[in-house]
Amino acid sequence: DRTAATAAPPDTPRGAHSRRAARNRGLTGAEGRSRRRLRDSSSRAAGCARRRGSAAHGRRRRRRPPRRCAATAATMAIDPAHLVDVLANTQSSDVSLRGPSETFLKQQETTNPSGFFYALSQILAEPSVDLPLRQMAGIAMKNALRADDAAILQRKKDRWASIDAGTRQSVKDLLLQCLGDEQYDVAHTAGMCIAKVAAVELPEHWWPTLIEQLLTTPSAIALQCLGYVCEEIEENDEEPVLSEEDIYRILGAIIDGLGDEATNDVKYRACQALFNSLDLARKNFDDVDQRNALMSAIGASTQCEDERVRVAAYECVARVADLYYEYLEEYMPGLYETTTIAVQTDTPGVVVAAIEFWSTLSQKEQQLMEEDEEQAGNPEHTSDLRGYIGKALGTLVPMATTAMLKQDEHADASDTWNIAMAGSTLLSLVAGCVKDDIVPMVNEFVAAHLDSEDWHSREAAVFAFGSIMSGPSQESIGAAIAGSLPILLSRLTPGDEGALDPHPMVRESCAWTLGTIFQEHFDAVPAADYFDSIVNTLSNALDDEPRVANNCAFALHNLAKVMPQYGDETTNPLSGYFHTLMQRLLATSEREDWDERNLRSVCYEAINEIITHSAPDCDETILSLVEPVVQRLGQSLDHPLTTADDREEQYGLQEHLCSVLQTMTNRLDTQIHPFANAMLEQLFRVFSARKATAHQEAFMAVGALASSLEEGFADYTEYFWPHLQAGLQTIDEYAVCSTAAICVGDMARALGPGMHAYAEQVVTIMLANLDNGDLHRSVKPCLLSAFGDIAIALGPGFADYLEPVMSVLAQAACTIVPEDNEDLMEYLAELQMSVVEAFVGILQGFNDEEDQSRLPLLDPYIEDICGFLERVAWTDHCKQDVSMCKAVVGLIGDLSKIKAHIIRPYLNQSMQWILDIVGELEAFEYDEEAVKMAEWAKSVVLP
Numbered sequence: 001d002r003t004a005a006t007a008a009p010p011d012t013p014r015g016a017h018s019r020r021a022a023r024n025r026g027l028t029g030a031e032g033r034s035r036r037r038l039r040d041s042s043s044r045a046a047g048c049a050r051r052r053g054s055a056a057h058g059r060r061r062r063r064r065p066p067r068r069c070a071a072t073a074a075t076m077a078i079d080p081a082h083l084v085d086v087l088a089n090t091q092s093s094d095v096s097l098r099g100p101s102e103t104f105l106k107q108q109e110t111t112n113p114s115g116f117f118y119a120l121s122q123i124l125a126e127p128s129v130d131l132p133l134r135q136m137a138g139i140a141m142k143n144a145l146r147a148d149d150a151a152i153l154q155r156k157k158d159r160w161a162s163i164d165a166g167t168r169q170s171v172k173d174l175l176l177q178c179l180g181d182e183q184y185d186v187a188h189t190a191g192m193c194i195a196k197v198a199a200v201e202l203p204e205h206w207w208p209t210l211i212e213q214l215l216t217t218p219s220a221i222a223l224q225c226l227g228y229v230c231e232e233i234e235e236n237d238e239e240p241v242l243s244e245e246d247i248y249r250i251l252g253a254i255i256d257g258l259g260d261e262a263t264n265d266v267k268y269r270a271c272q273a274l275f276n277s278l279d280l281a282r283k284n285f286d287d288v289d290q291r292n293a294l295m296s297a298i299g300a301s302t303q304c305e306d307e308r309v310r311v312a313a314y315e316c317v318a319r320v321a322d323l324y325y326e327y328l329e330e331y332m333p334g335l336y337e338t339t340t341i342a343v344q345t346d347t348p349g350v351v352v353a354a355i356e357f358w359s360t361l362s363q364k365e366q367q368l369m370e371e372d373e374e375q376a377g378n379p380e381h382t383s384d385l386r387g388y389i390g391k392a393l394g395t396l397v398p399m400a401t402t403a404m405l406k407q408d409e410h411a412d413a414s415d416t417w418n419i420a421m422a423g424s425t426l427l428s429l430v431a432g433c434v435k436d437d438i439v440p441m442v443n444e445f446v447a448a449h450l451d452s453e454d455w456h457s458r459e460a461a462v463f464a465f466g467s468i469m470s471g472p473s474q475e476s477i478g479a480a481i482a483g484s485l486p487i488l489l490s491r492l493t494p495g496d497e498g499a500l501d502p503h504p505m506v507r508e509s510c511a512w513t514l515g516t517i518f519q520e521h522f523d524a525v526p527a528a529d530y531f532d533s534i535v536n537t538l539s540n541a542l543d544d545e546p547r548v549a550n551n552c553a554f555a556l557h558n559l560a561k562v563m564p565q566y567g568d569e570t571t572n573p574l575s576g577y578f579h580t581l582m583q584r585l586l587a588t589s590e591r592e593d594w595d596e597r598n599l600r601s602v603c604y605e606a607i608n609e610i611i612t613h614s615a616p617d618c619d620e621t622i623l624s625l626v627e628p629v630v631q632r633l634g635q636s637l638d639h640p641l642t643t644a645d646d647r648e649e650q651y652g653l654q655e656h657l658c659s660v661l662q663t664m665t666n667r668l669d670t671q672i673h674p675f676a677n678a679m680l681e682q683l684f685r686v687f688s689a690r691k692a693t694a695h696q697e698a699f700m701a702v703g704a705l706a707s708s709l710e711e712g713f714a715d716y717t718e719y720f721w722p723h724l725q726a727g728l729q730t731i732d733e734y735a736v737c738s739t740a741a742i743c744v745g746d747m748a749r750a751l752g753p754g755m756h757a758y759a760e761q762v763v764t765i766m767l768a769n770l771d772n773g774d775l776h777r778s779v780k781p782c783l784l785s786a787f788g789d790i791a792i793a794l795g796p797g798f799a800d801y802l803e804p805v806m807s808v809l810a811q812a813a814c815t816i817v818p819e820d821n822e823d824l825m826e827y828l829a830e831l832q833m834s835v836v837e838a839f840v841g842i843l844q845g846f847n848d849e850e851d852q853s854r855l856p857l858l859d860p861y862i863e864d865i866c867g868f869l870e871r872v873a874w875t876d877h878c879k880q881d882v883s884m885c886k887a888v889v890g891l892i893g894d895l896s897k898i899k900a901h902i903i904r905p906y907l908n909q910s911m912q913w914i915l916d917i918v919g920e921l922e923a924f925e926y927d928e929e930a931v932k933m934a935e936w937a938k939s940v941v942l943p
Helices: 045-056 072-075 082-088 095-111 113-125 131-143 149-163 165-180 184-201 210-215 219-231 242-259 264-280 282-286 288-301 307-323 329-345 348-374 393-404 419-449 455-467 474-490 504-524 529-543 547-566 574-590 599-612 616-637 644-686 693-714 718-730 736-772 779-813 823-846 855-873 874-882 882-898 900-909 913-924 927-943
Strands: none
Touching: 045 474, 072 288, 082 095, 082 113, 082 131, 095 393, 113 131, 113 149, 131 184, 149 184, 149 210, 149 599, 165 184, 165 210, 165 874, 184 210, 184 219, 210 219, 210 242, 210 736, 219 242, 242 264, 242 288, 242 874, 264 307, 282 288, 288 329, 288 348, 288 874, 307 329, 307 348, 329 348, 329 393, 348 393, 348 419, 393 419, 393 455, 393 474, 419 455, 419 474, 455 504, 474 504, 474 529, 474 779, 504 529, 529 547, 529 574, 529 779, 574 599, 574 616, 574 882, 599 616, 599 644, 616 644, 644 718, 693 718, 693 736, 718 736, 736 779, 779 823, 779 855, 823 855, 823 874, 823 882, 823 927, 855 882, 874 913, 882 900, 882 927, 900 913
């Protein structure tokens, strides 16, 4: 499917691109509508810092699982036959059966883990039970030990640890027994369950025999299970979970499994196990003999007659490129030869896997280039970059473009991954590495194929040109962009005025390439000559097939984003087309084929972007659209929901309409007030559908209205509060809960002192959520930041909640995450920002002009707040994020003014970090506010 925007780089070598569209053509999510909230703590910060120090050194405190008496265990037993019926009912279309069954499973998992796990393991091991139900039992067990959120995962691990040792052993014995089951699906599911259990037990040394048991079990599944176990383990240098001997033996067993005497099935499972265990093989790769043995085994596997083995082997090669790049040099000649031959001669699956090696290598070299750039000027930095992509450029561009000629026009599924998509991704990543050097080669390919009679050649030429946009400089590619515009527009234009390409995939690529040009190099577009043609061509092409219309909306979306910089205070170049574009996009979203290629969603995203970046001379047109959008929302809410398809269609439409109302509100501000009654009436109706997916967008729309109405929102709070309360308590739907928390802040800012009427209930719910171990981590920053908004609204009245709120902020301030986990580091930055925002709000609320009597209540927390700010100031995300930097500097400045008598001794001892962070803020020269804040901070902080 081509509903994507650019060739996305792989996150992991293994099948990453099979789950990612080559061109993220179209739009994902509501850009810029979600707001980030953050906060912190104080009173226990010193103790947290001590705990942080010990955790940073990787010390593990081993748990001793509590013992449970036999009588207690017996009363908790679950009849496996009954549980089989429950599992079957969870698949029923009858909600009266499915709902209670799902609830029962959840209750048993949380309140009776001993009986729950044991009964599931019995079902998995029972041959007389139907295979699908045995699988369901295993999957339920696996899911009971997995979670994306670290806190929830820890809670699940703790549940397992709470089971008495005897029951745990019985479950493990049954799982190991299942590895030898005649049914592959049972054995495979058991292997995954074993890995999840091992993730809990191996670090605590509760399952010392596991590795030996798996190594001595002569089966391909046992070998694969070893890989799963390695994948689950989070290694620690000071106290490793697996010994060097364990890892050596595991890798030895894998190499044996890749040997000539092994069956192809064993080789396949061995390759999978190797992929999952490579993370743990650092010391083995450091040893030249072991490294050679591993690479030799992988290389031999790329030549196996079984396609599955060859694919898995190339996935291992890509993984090695990512993890052990520094050791590739001696193997590159062989890898170059085998991959190029495979791409030219092998089956499609192997071709994709071989291309992915080069894509992974390209991404790795981009990362190293970025590191070199960041370390420029550091005399101690040594570059690890070897420049393999540049050296192989003459081969890689033909490899990628040849692959792009093998399109599958019938590949409609968004998760379909094929040779052409792999080739386009490689080309994009190579462009990111070699920059301007790729332009002549791609221009040559485009010139040779653009006018071909074969649509494959025409489409590949256009797509190749669009795929390299993010790499070269404008100076290098600008002339080609200017020359391409009349061709791209012509092939989207029917009739005498154009040369409409007869094939929809070529037209699709033309629209997408225009969108990428606007996104990356709009300055190179000769707008004076082509702007009218661009807008009219894309607008008219919205009538084309969904795959083409989708990318026309994508192009209009990107065009709208760059318009403000080409206009003035009253207008911009898109103003004259605004009304027509709104009508065309709305009409396209209502086509009968709206559900193909994500067409409706992309149209509404384009609508939101065009409204957001419209000039003031479009206000009247936007106002004229408010009532029709509200009416359309009402019609959707009145639509009878008789089938699942009806619900999916109407809930999705309501989501989009709510997002447009929010965008209109943000754009029009007070001009929207005459429509507030009608808007809120329909938005409140959205919340009445308990399963609606539109709640998140509805909360954001209400929040935008509250911010605009300010005190006027008080007329609606009585009706809104029950919906907000329900949203805050819906922790299972964490996206809704997060948005409801953000809406609390909007309501608090709007109501001001009027927030007193709801404060106790709101704070109670928020504190309960933060104390709930099942709360998704993404909700926490939103909740913590909302405390700051509530504090500003209540002023000195927030004193009633100060102690418990400061306690949860202190806990949040202590949070640490692994520095090599990018997702968790991003979460930590958001969490820390929310803590800062909460402290700012509390300080401002207590520093009331008329009543500062509660300010002394903050005295016990000031030093710990400063300690927290110092820790944040040293982080890379603070130094690189101007918003975070301003927040930290602003808070330390406020403290210096308001609490000078307490903070001055601390400042005198810790002035260096303050000078450093103020200097970092001054470095953001493009941000006038940042520079002014730095000057102000120096005036109040420096003695």
